[in-house]
Amino acid sequence: MKIGIVCYPTFGGSGVVATELGIQLAEKGHEVHFITYERPARLDIFLGNVFYHEVLPFKYSLFKYTPYETTLAGRLVDVAENEKLDLLHVHYAIPHASVAYLAKCILESRGIKIPVITTLHGTDITLVGKDPALKSVVEFSINNSDGVTAVSQFLKNATYMNFSIEKEIDVIYNFIDLAKFQRRDKDHFKKAIAPEGEKIITHISNFRKVKRAEDAVFVFQKIGEKIPSKLLMIGDGPERANVEKTCREIGICDEIRFLGKQGAIEELLSISDLFLLPSSNESFGLAALEAMALEVPIISTNVGGIPEVNVQGVTGYLSEVGDVENMSSNAIHILSHPEIHQEFKRNAYQKAKEFDVKNIVPLYESMYQRVMAHSVLA
Numbered sequence: 001m002k003i004g005i006v007c008y009p010t011f012g013g014s015g016v017v018a019t020e021l022g023i024q025l026a027e028k029g030h031e032v033h034f035i036t037y038e039r040p041a042r043l044d045i046f047l048g049n050v051f052y053h054e055v056l057p058f059k060y061s062l063f064k065y066t067p068y069e070t071t072l073a074g075r076l077v078d079v080a081e082n083e084k085l086d087l088l089h090v091h092y093a094i095p096h097a098s099v100a101y102l103a104k105c106i107l108e109s110r111g112i113k114i115p116v117i118t119t120l121h122g123t124d125i126t127l128v129g130k131d132p133a134l135k136s137v138v139e140f141s142i143n144n145s146d147g148v149t150a151v152s153q154f155l156k157n158a159t160y161m162n163f164s165i166e167k168e169i170d171v172i173y174n175f176i177d178l179a180k181f182q183r184r185d186k187d188h189f190k191k192a193i194a195p196e197g198e199k200i201i202t203h204i205s206n207f208r209k210v211k212r213a214e215d216a217v218f219v220f221q222k223i224g225e226k227i228p229s230k231l232l233m234i235g236d237g238p239e240r241a242n243v244e245k246t247c248r249e250i251g252i253c254d255e256i257r258f259l260g261k262q263g264a265i266e267e268l269l270s271i272s273d274l275f276l277l278p279s280s281n282e283s284f285g286l287a288a289l290e291a292m293a294l295e296v297p298i299i300s301t302n303v304g305g306i307p308e309v310n311v312q313g314v315t316g317y318l319s320e321v322g323d324v325e326n327m328s329s330n331a332i333h334i335l336s337h338p339e340i341h342q343e344f345k346r347n348a349y350q351k352a353k354e355f356d357v358k359n360i361v362p363l364y365e366s367m368y369q370r371v372m373a374h375s376v377l378a
Contacts, residue, residue: 001025002031003030003087004083004087005088006083013286014091015091017174018040021089023042025365027047033055035075058071068352086368087375088103090117097145098141109349117151119148120155124138125208129163138163142165143165143319148169149170152171158283162279172364175355175356176356199229201277204290206236207239209238211279217276220252223335224252231256274297275316277310281303281304284309288310294350299317299319299334301321314344315344
């Protein structure tokens with residue numbers, strides 16, 4: 001198949017999943033075309049059947065804002081027509097689903113039929129998409145997609161609850177490439193960060209308010225009162241400055257390292273003893289899954305799709321949003337009992353195996369075939 005993938009090229013969950021999916025599809029022999037405004041962050045390898053098509057901004061003095069949606073639609077039409085794509089798979093509904101619908105209509109006017117699959121990732125439904133200025137467009141775009149997927153059962157339910165959706169939504173979970181995410185011997189690295197054998201706690205996010213990164217600091221503070229520890233804060237975003245300020249105010253900056261955006265996440269997770277995910281909302285929790293694949297137990301909130309990944313009392317513990325006391329108590333319980341810590345590590349890896357890319361990608365391939373067959377008959 002010749003597949004066009006539209007996504008945000010960032011380190012965010014939707015961009016990571018879309019890019020990894022494209023790479024996996026290419027490795028299985030499909031021809032994959034990424035269409036976006038920058039080369040995706042995770043597209044860091046060369047494959048002969050992977051292509052990147054840049055969407056260039058159109059600038060004109062009349063426009064206060066660059067009409068990205070229009071230029072993207074034009075690029076989709078151009079790529080689909082000239083590369084003879086079999087389908088378009090757009091990730092994150094806003095604005096990709098509506099843009100793909102426009103491109104599809106233009107192509108149909110030229111005698112070209114191309115189905116569109118939309119994958120919903122989270123805030124495009126639970127936050128941004130519910131805004132009155134966008135809701136009707138999102139609703140229309142989903143209903144006019146040829147296939148729709150959601151990355152968790154929670155997100156599927158939320159979509160039906162918040163929008164008038166007539167389309168069947170298939171749950172196809174986010175995934176992990178266990179061939180890549182393997183625990184590595186990084187003892188020298190661990191000693192550099194924790195020279196006295198301290199436990200290493202990790203938090204990864206884009207530092208938006210919804211991630212509640214400050215809670216990770218407060219949980220870590222309480223862990224440190226009982227167990228010598230270091231905290232790795234990985235990622236960047238609008239709330240990072242506030243979190244750093246909090247660290248200074250409570251006087252634990254020497255025990256925390258802000259590492260910014262990192263490419264080799266698996267190396268950092270390989271030296272981690274515990275992962276903190278205190279978000280107020282998560283459609284899935286991809287960062288937690290990546291940690292679990294490297295045998296790192298999870299301390300998280302019990303919101304959204306997180307309980308579909310982190311199993312209470314098995315792979316980690318779940319707490320109410322903002323319950324720093326409970327999260328820190330659970331963390332201390334795991335870290336202070338070596339046998340329990342080992343059990344949780346094993347369980348985390350076993351659960352992660354359910355989301356191995358080898359189990360998930362065939363579900364997308366099957367959906368592609370089904371949607372393409374239906375498009376031919378329509």
